[in-house]
Amino acid sequence: MSLKKLLKPFKLISIAHKSGVVTVLYPYQKPLITTEFRGKISIDATKCMGCGACVNACPPNALTLSRRDDTIVLNYFIGRCIFCGRCAEVCPVGAITVTHEFELASASTRDLNESLVHRVEKCSGCGGGLGATSRMLQYVILRSPASENYVHLCPNCRKKKLIQSLAMKMGARTEDYEG
Amino acid sequence: MSVKEIMDIIREKLGGIAEDIRYVESAGIIVRVKPVNLREASHIVHDVLDAYFRTMMAVDERPINNTFAAYYVYGLDDKGINIIIEAHADPYTPVLPSIADIVPAADWYELEAWDLLGIKFKNRKLHRFVLPDDWPEGLYPLRRDVDYTVRPSPRITYKPPLQGPRLPVGPYHPALHEPEYFELFVEGERVVDVEYNGFHVHRGIEKLAESPRFTYQKIPFLAERICGICGFVHSVAYTLSVENAAKIEVPERAQYIRSIVLEVERLHSHLLWLGVACHLLGYDAGFMHSWRIREKVMVLAELLTGSRKTYGINLVGGVRKDINMDKITAIRNTLAWLRSEFAKLADLVTSVPQIVRRARGTGILPRDEARKLSVVGPVARASGLDRDVRRDYPYCAYKDVSFRVPVYTEGDNLARVMVRVEEIFESMDIIDQLLDKLPGGPIMAEKMEVPAGLVGIGNVEAPRGEDIHIIITGRGRPYRWRVRAPTYQNIPALKVMLRDAPLADAPLTIASIDPCFSCTDRIVVIDLKTGKREKLQTVSIPGECGCEI
Known part of the structure; x- marks a missing residue:
């Protein structure tokens, strides 16, 4: 028993021999990424x-x-x-x-x-910056087609357009509004 | 025993002094007491009910209820329930009674609360602890009115020049791998006292998480960077605390994946530690073979998560990466290989005289001292304390698996080695069981809303012991997030382990708690007879990274 115990540390030699060289010659060999x-x-x-x-x-x-x-x-x-x-x-x-x-x-x-x-796209009404790219506008139109009518306008122009159309509904004439 | 019965016991014991007793499912039984009754309540919970001290969270609650609050979290391990003692201090001169003499484990927490929030603790010595010496007086960084961008100019401190010959002592350079610092007082070869000086890598992560830069879903990635070895543990503990607080239902499959990755992390961490321990004892062959085996675990971790470390797959509500059949086969193959390879190595390491003779009977932590300090993890289990968060406070998928918790009563370094060796085998079994039971379904919760003002506790058994996070939710990000890494609880125990032991055993003993601070430990030896100081570079822990928040 004691001899077996004494010889135990030498088991490492067989473990080391079996596992061989595990390091890689990076970067000459391909790195091991999954x-x-x-x-x-x-x-x-x-x-x-x-x-x-x-x-x-x-x-x-x-x-x-x-x-x-x-x-x-x-x-x-x-x-x-x-x-x-x-x-x-x-x-x-x-x-x-x-x-x-x-x-x-x-x-x-x-x-x-x-x-x-x-x-950045320009507002089709006043020509100012719209804060959005043309791809963003396309993305929005694709998902909500109804937005096509106002998506090219800046918030200010949108407000104007809304008020205009509301006024038209109430019976105002275009000349009145522009005057 | 049900919650109701425990509530009855608490009502009976604490009814006389408690202002309010309520049960919060996400945290535990919260008992509010007046500051004058805090000591008595602590005594009853800690000594009479025999609850472990788990953590303490100090909060600046002035915007909510115009007080400073302290939540002392105790755990009844055998019942798996927390008892939280809540005390509120005055907003102008916050003072609370110190409980460090009743609950020795609370010592550091009080010092930290004083340093970061300016809460005074009566009848004890308070000193700089976390903050650097040149931090200005009266500026408490964790208070809500201090912005997270504040970078005060250093206070000029005058130190009287040392008398006699001067020797350089322990570098504090932040760029060097040297964030922790022990001073050993020796008489000849015998250590008589130990002084610890830490927190050199305190990064203010808790404050950062409260800042507008972060959101609930960004913090898992920040939490993962608390520690370089057990990062996933922190991100799981954080997500658990938020999910518990907001009652988010995490899909079963996500729970299983989290558990599998947690166990893979434990495998790599324990193998790393075993290698380091061999290296310290001059058995470099064991070190290399341990790390050779570990490498396969690292590759497996990368396959499962996309990264060798800092996996980054965790989010509040679930995980980001699923496991498919190919990966399951890869795990099984790796485990089969690991089992046979590690069995050979473990048999060797635990019988080589270099290791056994040096580790047996050194660095003893007796059971009662361990209990007093409420130590956690393998350190506790090697000293006869049968505690494991995975079993006592089940989280993720651990309720569905069976495993053995190795407990040794010797309390020496060899016991701590053995606990970790056995845990590696248990971990492999756990992964196997989890893979057998892996349920289908989604990996991310659908509904996610985190209301403000809730408390949640998340705990995870890290490779080093219990890691516990408490959170108070706020709008869009935590109001307060308290992290307690396992090493925080275990370092005070080193004082006991190192005292009256030969100096030569100190490096192994310090490493035996698997400290998670950093790469090179440097110890200053002060010879009490001659007063001579010398610097001794002893422990080299490659790859370890700062874990103290």
Whole structure:
């Protein structure tokens, strides 16, 4: 019994021999990532409509939306990304996909930023900024066709149009209204 | 015993001093007492009813009812019910009586409440605990009127220069892997006292979660980043607390997936710890083989969740990733491989003299000391306390599986090794049972609304012990979210374990509670006879990350 006990530590030799070398020659050999791995996201510029659903869901604020008068800019900063893939889940048009890419180190932070610039539509009434992209308008019209009549107008012009049509219903003549 | 019977007992024992006794399903029996009666109530619950101290949440409730509140959570483990003692303090000069002498485990909680909320505790020494030394006086960051963006300029503190020769002592550099710091007072080779200085990686996560930057559905990802090893535990505990408070019905399948992932996490954490323990004892072969086995578990975790760590599959109401037949086969294959490989390794590790001789009889934590400090997890189970949250306060799918809770009475380092080794086998059995019973259906709750002003408790048995989160819901985000990681409860026990023991055993003893703070422990040795200080780099725990909030 005592001899068996004494020899026990040597069992490791057989374990080690059986398991062999388990480390991989990274990066010369392919890294061992599974099919489910979540890496950086890629935003499809042909699908994205700049609605900002992903920005609301992003836990670390890696996705940000900045609105200017004539543009909406969606910025993706990989440095903050936690690779959770929530954005891909909430995107209403499926523009975001999670890739397997993870070798993202770079000497410059510029490489870690990706921006997508959307042009903002103009109001068909007054020509001012509408705050929405043409894809957003199409998206709304597709889901609620009745909105086609007023979706191209800014809130102010919409108000005007509503008052106009109300007044017409009450019997006002167009000249009266314009006068 | 039903809730009603326990309520009757509480009415009988505490009826004289309680202002209000009510039962909240999501939390437990809440007993409101006047501050003057707090000590008596604590004594009755802790000593007469023999309840474990679980956590304490201090809240700034001035916007709600113009008081500071403290909720002391005790647990009747054998009945699986919480008794919460609620006390309110004055809003201008908040003072509560200290209960640290009656309930020694409450010591740290009082210091933290003083530091972060400015609640004074009578008849005890209060000092800086969580906040850094140069934090200005009188600014209490967890109060509601302090914005989460406040970054005060450091207070200039004058320290008298040390007399005699000066030696560098323990780096506090935040970028170094050194967030925790022990001072061992020694006489020759014998440790006579221990002083702990921690919270170097306090990140203010609780405050951040109350800020407008966060919503209920974003916090699981934040909670997961509390700890680098048992992150999923924190995200489950958080989601459980919200779901309990708001009574959200989580689909069965989601519960099962959560449990499976929790057990996978326990497997990797225990294997990691076992490797580290071998490494500390100079048995590096055991370390490497333990980590070789662990690697398969990491790959499995990635297949199940999409990431090796910080799985990110948890949301309030369910999980984001389903398990299909391919994955079930992969789990079964990995488990079969793991079982045979680990059986060989465990047999070896628990019999090699390097390990057994060093671990047996060192770092002893007697049962009564363990009970006094209400320690949790493998530390408690190695000291003869039969407590396991999975069995005592069932959550997720643990009510549907049977498993054994290993309990040892020796209380030494070897017992803690054995508890963890046995738990690895139990975990594998649990996963097997869960896969057999895995129900179909959705993985996300359909209706989700979280009303404001509710209390909820979520507890999870982390690899290191009980992890408990309490939440008070607010509008769109928690009003207050209190996290208590298992290490918080276990570190005070180190004082007992290290005292009067040889210095050479200290590294293993510190590691034996599986501390979840960080990568390199650095210990300062002060020789009481010569007064000489020297720095001793002892424990290297690769891959561990900060867990103290």
